[in-house]
Amino acid sequence: MATTDTQSSTKTMKLEVFRFLPDEGEPPSFQVYEVPYRDDWVVLDALNYIKDEIDGTLSYRWSCRMGVCGSCGMMVNGEPKLTCSAFLRDYYPQQIKVEPLSYFPVIRDLIINMDHFIDKMGEVKTWLIPAEDKPIEDGEYLQTPAQLAKYKQFTMCINCMLCYSACPVFGQNPDFIGPAAIALGQRYNLDSRDGGADERADVLFSDEGIWECTFVGECSEVCPKNVDPAGAIQMAKVTATNDWFKSFLMPGGRKKSGGNK
Amino acid sequence: MDNDSSTPTAAGPVPAKQHIRKMPVNWWLKKPAYLRYMVREITCLFVGGYAMFLLMLAARLDKPEAFETLLASPLAIGLQWVALPFAIYHSVTWFNLTPKVLVIWRGEDKLPGFLIAGAHYAGWLAVSAGLVYFAMSGGTDG
């Protein structure tokens, strides 16, 4: 760790941190910590300082420190943020309030229970279901740059769940499949190599799926990877509506729900 | 989701006591974007109200007297003045969102959003201009 003391910075900053220790049997509370202020520190650095120097009982998730693993998401002054990308200098000298991601159940301190989110990705089947099975000897599944472009944006998702914490629909209905899982469903539905759109349709196009979305649009605003889950959901609505009309006009001639690939 | 679910997962059992946070009833006041969303949703009441008014007018199409009385009544004029700004706000917010719904690909590139929203605005203007022209020219001989 860098030699903080030799910086002789006397500036400090206060962090008001959400605490919940299930074994103590106490209701959740906020605890204020004072940390050194450095303009190259992010909120996660401040939390690490607290854990190392002030209070080892504080719990939170993090890993990469560089905005790729998606595990350090928390509410910073009420906004869902990757704490490894939220600089103290953007808040200094105000006190910063750090809370676990909104709407998710809290397991301890800043750690939320993400099981439900993982389950949803399973329900949507966010993996490639090959359109045609072919033996390895037949070589790779080829794709043109134009075919790649159709879904590439949605592959950028790092499963950080910030979008869920920005979504009042998810806040009101925890069963809503939600922005990231739907965007990832679209990611595979729009992939020319994928043939799983019909298998995903039941969940994606259900009442807990795209039709629960009222297009608040904040998921796309908070997404650190520019995935635009709100856009993905609206495009899926168009696809679902087209499919419905097609099945209506041409009984038996229902096209699969992948949209134009 | 109940308060003390202890679902065993691959990572081991989850502690029995989880803290569930209630969504505050005033969530829509917490962020300007949420408030704008709520306003957008509320504007549809006025758009709906105006549609009712149009239906009432349509029901009087064969009775010019009744049609004009309704059209000229202070209540109807008031309603239109109130509904107009809401209808404009409603249309503008939705037109601005059209690029998210309508994605047109040219090879590897998306057609830029401003073109898609712009096309909607152009259509809106054209239809409005057409209606004004129709009303004006119809008004001279009626």
Ligand code: SF4
């Ligand atoms: S869509 Fe964006 S905000 Fe949502 S989980 Fe993926 S990367 Fe995070």
Ligand code: FES
């Ligand atoms: S620690 Fe990996 S995204 Fe922040």
